[in-house]
Amino acid sequence: EEITVTVRLFASLREAAGADRVDVSLPAGTPVGAVWGHLPDPVRGVGLPDGARYALNHEWTLPGATLRDGDEVAVVLPVSGG
Amino acid sequence: EEITVTVRLFASLREAAGADRVDVSLPAGTPVGAVWGHLPDPVRGVGLPDGARYALNHEWTLPGATLRDGDEVAVVLPVSGG
Amino acid sequence: MILLTPDPLDAAALVAAVADPDHGGTATFIGTTRREGGAREVAELRYEAYEELAEAELAAIAAEAEARYGARVAVAHRVGAVAVGEPSVAVAASAGHRREAFAACRYAIDALKARAPIWKQTAYADGETGWIDGCAAPRPAAAGRPA
């Protein structure tokens, strides 16, 4: 069984994707931390840096959280605001 | 030999004197710290609080500094600005 | 007051937002884009936020600082291009006394820099750009990067 989630991308990942969000299809039960492997090649080519975190539907989450159909997951790169 | 100095007064001392400066005549060689005893009775009645300091001609000085004719000496009460 | 905005920051509005007649001190911090002096001159910074989460995180940081220090805290951050010398971030914190006001302000700006999902891209005067987001490669090398 497949589900579809939207992945929000920022900064270097957004530029590599050419879009600030991509929809990906995954097996039901996929954990948040596995979404990276389903992203388009240009995004994965950038590499996932140490310290990246995840958010699920606009709240912080952990890589082990289970994705559901329609979820919005964000790859939150190490931040540099201020 | 007598000299005349101007004493600047602030806050409670100014109000007790009814003026922000008073001229006092003193023996030549009087130290700054002795000027208090020459101030008008209503000023001395307030009492000189612990922590009071002195300035001589708009610079900090010590009680042992010698007064000269025409000097301006200030009794600097414990401060409370801010 | 929690604000993500493309417009110039108004520090006075933040100070007004934390005003309280029982608070005797207000500390503010304003972060501005530096020219950087050294090898490469910076033309501007460009900020990008994960807006939904950034607003929630800034609100959480302000609430933490308020609870820890008995303070009122306001935070504003620019998004988009910010020229050298212009404020990119502003924090205001009021409290009964200055120790708590300074501590709350410092807590909020430190936490913002550590946790808020906002990213900075440096645009140099020579035309190059680089994201500060933990990703290794500068943009000019992107073409040769393995996919």
Added chain:
Amino acid sequence: MILLTPDPLDAAALVAAVADPDHGGTATFIGTTRREGGAREVAELRYEAYEELAEAELAAIAAEAEARYGARVAVAHRVGAVAVGEPSVAVAASAGHRREAFAACRYAIDALKARAPIWKQTAYADGETGWIDGCAAPRPAAAGRPA
């Protein structure tokens, strides 16, 4: 910028006075008259300065903070009546990074409160007044005080 003034303080002018394209952070402190909440409500504060020495002392404090922290520092203090909620003192300090900006700002306000020859008279809502200058007697008792 060192200022003793009977006019309302302009924090933005202080921030502008310490602006520097190589300084990435500006910390400010604004001290405001508190209502005091407790037993007696405060109507206003009245500040009196030994102006010649106060200006020199504030300039010395700013120079010390600048030298210690590599900062630029501006200080302004009101004289005369200041209503509850209005700023009586403002300090701005810019530096390369926020740690030094906060430290310079904190140094300047702490030193100002300890050293600047400025005195505060509290005017209570019930009409009484009292100088905070180390002299023991409140004004209503003055008539009975031995000369």
